[in-house]
Amino acid sequence: MAKAALQEEQAEDLDLELKRTQLAEAKLRLELTKRNLEEFEAAERERERNKRQTQFQLETETQNLRTTQEQCLHKQGAPCRRPLKGTKESALRLIKLPDGFSMVIHCPICRMKVFSPHPDDRLTARREGETEAQMQARIAKFEADTARFRELLAVVESIEVGGDAVELDTGTEVTFRNARTGNPIYPRRAWDQQTAPVFHA
Numbered sequence: 001m002a003k004a005a006l007q008e009e010q011a012e013d014l015d016l017e018l019k020r021t022q023l024a025e026a027k028l029r030l031e032l033t034k035r036n037l038e039e040f041e042a043a044e045r046e047r048e049r050n051k052r053q054t055q056f057q058l059e060t061e062t063q064n065l066r067t068t069q070e071q072c073l074h075k076q077g078a079p080c081r082r083p084l085k086g087t088k089e090s091a092l093r094l095i096k097l098p099d100g101f102s103m104v105i106h107c108p109i110c111r112m113k114v115f116s117p118h119p120d121d122r123l124t125a126r127r128e129g130e131t132e133a134q135m136q137a138r139i140a141k142f143e144a145d146t147a148r149f150r151e152l153l154a155v156v157e158s159i160e161v162g163g164d165a166v167e168l169d170t171g172t173e174v175t176f177r178n179a180r181t182g183n184p185i186y187p188r189r190a191w192d193q194q195t196a197p198v199f200h201a
Contacts, residue, residue, distance in 0.1 A: 072110035105152045117145040
């Protein structure tokens with residue numbers, strides 16, 4: 001009888017010890033989970049902070065570049081302290097790209113790049129999903145971009161170095177044509193949606 005009571009007491013002690021161990025283990029798991037969660041939240045905050053900082057830097061650099069391009073006269077012969085205020089011949093250069101229809105007018109001083117408008121933007125037929133107002137806006141933008149590009153092109157063509165206009169040609173030209181009609185195909189370009197910077201004549 002006493003032996004049975006002793007065994008029962010030992011079993012209760014073991015059960016109590018097991019419950020204490022399980023509780024300690026559960027507390028440890030909870031502590032580890034909390035720590036992992038805190039570390040995860042701290043890492044998320046750090047990522048978000050880095051993302052905001054990178055976005056701010058990109059916006060600042062873009063704004064600085066835009067301001068520089070607006071202030072630049074796109075002319076050579078500027079003093080070192082005022083590189084944007086040249087007084088001599090234009091620094092603009094024309095670059096012909098190998099797709100056969102794209103041209104870029106580039107200022108090496110302020111890194112301005114003005115691309116020739118895409119030929120398909122002048123078409124008066126509506127595109128799929130395009131409203132009449134959107135088509136008119138596209139054509140108006142094409143005409144404005146073309147006028148700006150022609151203005152710059154006239155400046156570039158007026159520059160003479162050894163009797164020749166300043167022009168850089170990539171040399172190789174690749175033309176895409178429709179297999180049935182033979183008409184040229186003008187693929188869309190990455191810069192077609194970019195806004196061009198201000199140009200001072």
